[in-house]
Amino acid sequence: MSRRARPGQRARGPDGAQLLRAARLFLAGIGETELARDLRGTPARVAQAWRGEIVSGYRADPLRILSKTIPAREHDMVVVRDIPFISVCVHHLLPFHGTAHVAYLPGDRLVGLSKITRAVDALSRRLQLQERLTRQVVDALGTALHPLGAACRIEAEHLCMSIRGARVKGSRVVTSAYAGVFGTSPALRAEFLRLTGAPARRPGSAVAGVIKYRT
Numbered sequence: 599m600s601r602r603a604r605p606g607q608r609a610r611g612p613d614g615a616q617l618l619r620a621a622r623l624f625l626a627g628i629g630e631t632e633l634a635r636d637l638r639g640t641p642a643r644v645a646q647a648w649r650g651e652i653v654s655g656y657r658a659d660p661l662r663i664l665s666k667t668i669p670a671r672e673h674d675m676v677v678v679r680d681i682p683f684i685s686v687c688v689h690h691l692l693p694f695h696g697t698a699h700v701a702y703l704p705g706d707r708l709v710g711l712s713k714i715t716r717a718v719d720a721l722s723r724r725l726q727l728q729e730r731l732t733r734q735v736v737d738a739l740g741t742a743l744h745p746l747g748a749a750c751r752i753e754a755e756h757l758c759m760s761i762r763g764a765r766v767k768g769s770r771v772v773t774s775a776y777a778g779v780f781g782t783s784p785a786l787r788a789e790f791l792r793l794t795g796a797p798a799r800r801p802g803s804a805v806a807g808v809i810k811y812r813t
């Protein structure tokens with residue numbers, strides 16, 4: 599059965615009892631025996647941390663968070679930059695963390711800036727792909743506010759890249775998603791990138807990844 603909530607309905611979120619069983623099984627698979635005393639409470643702590651914090655975003659509805667809007671009198675670009683977030687990569691269940699920069703060009707409605715931060719939090723505290731998270735932020739703004747355009751750029755370091763695989767420490771993945779006028783106006787995109795401090799491309803720069811434009 600799908601656990602996904604209908605729009606506007608609050609999801610029940612992850613199943614604590616199943617997470618507890620899974621944590622026990624996972625630890626049994628690791629097979630650590632010398633630390634038995636320390637491990638006694640670990641499954642419960644793991645289940646609580648995942649349910650209560652790490653993937654708590656499944657219990658939140660970003661559209662509901664963004665639903666309290668006010669009429670817009672100005673139509674200048676609204677930018678919220680440097681929103682810190684921590685998410686979990688769906689492929690390895692390891693964290694990726696960084697900052698999100700979000701902008702929109704208002705149509706008829708404005709939303710409180712803290713609501714944008716909370717929406718990013720709700721979408722990031724789930725199993726995620728960085729590209730998908732970036733797109734979901736833009737889509738949520740589009741659905742909730744019907745702005746003239748929306749943009750999101752995320753820079754993140756992925757633990758799955760630094761502790762396994764390529765073992766590249768300190769490299770960041772950059773993803774961008776655009777909708778509406780941000781998709782059609784290179785000048786607006788450039789202004790967004792300037793306001794959110796996108797570093798100029800330098801040879802040997804630690805910034806890695808792809809900037810995707812959707813037009």
Ligand SMILES: [Zn+2]
Nearest residue numbers: 687689690758
């Ligand atoms: Zn990964």
